[in-house]
Amino acid sequence: MAGRSGNEDLFDDILLADEKFRGEGYLEGFERGTRRGLQDGRRHGASHGAKLSTEISFYSGFTVTWRCLLQHNADVKSRKRMKALDALLGLIQSSPHDDPQSAQLQEHMGKLRAKFRQVCSMLSVPTDFTDYIRTSEGTSF
Template identity: 80%
Template sequence: MAGRPGSEDLFDDILLADERFRGEGYQEGFERGARRGLQDGRRHGASHGARLASEISFCYGFAVTWRGLLQHNADAKSRKRVKALEALLALVQTSPHQDPQSAALQEHTERLRAKFRQVCSMLSVPADFHDYIRASEGTSF
């Protein structure tokens, strides 16, 4: 019976090794998943941030250009359009896009898009920002 305690210890070691390896595997997988999640999150955030910045920049350039074209017209319709363009510029300039964690960013972006659509309607031009991006992709200098 001297061999029996050793065989029980061996059996315990096998059971404990299985638990230990399972725990180590879980921990390693968790750490890899966390790193991968951070990498994917950064990539996703950078992509969406770049699109938002592009949209805001486009709205700014759009409003400045149209305001420059219309500001010398004296008729009431042009004055209304310039006023709407100035409101669009004010929204662009007060955008909280500098702080991506701002709770107001989503709401402000929606107001900016709505104002952009309103201005486009007043100017009788397409209101889809993506149409402008696709049109400029074919342009080469």
């Protein structure tokens, strides 16, 4: 095989440059995509965390308020309601909401919502608070 001509070297340089620029473009796009994904993930996580925090705070305020309203009643019905409110408060206090990585967070929130509905039923209070509570996007929990 004889030496290469100038045309072949030029053609090889063009092919190598195309490969080089494609690789650099891929890496740059991958890095930008990674940064954007992290930013979007943080924003979504903060929004979801704020909604959960608002919901748990509402349940806590609801429970404390009803406990104050019922604390001086001694009848059997009020004692049962207080017991249910205490159970709800216990669920709120044991909530893993301070650990967003907790695998039990969704399961715990399901239990918390179910207990809240039970307490509302015992108190003859509607569970639909959409007219009173709105998150920043206009949706309610």
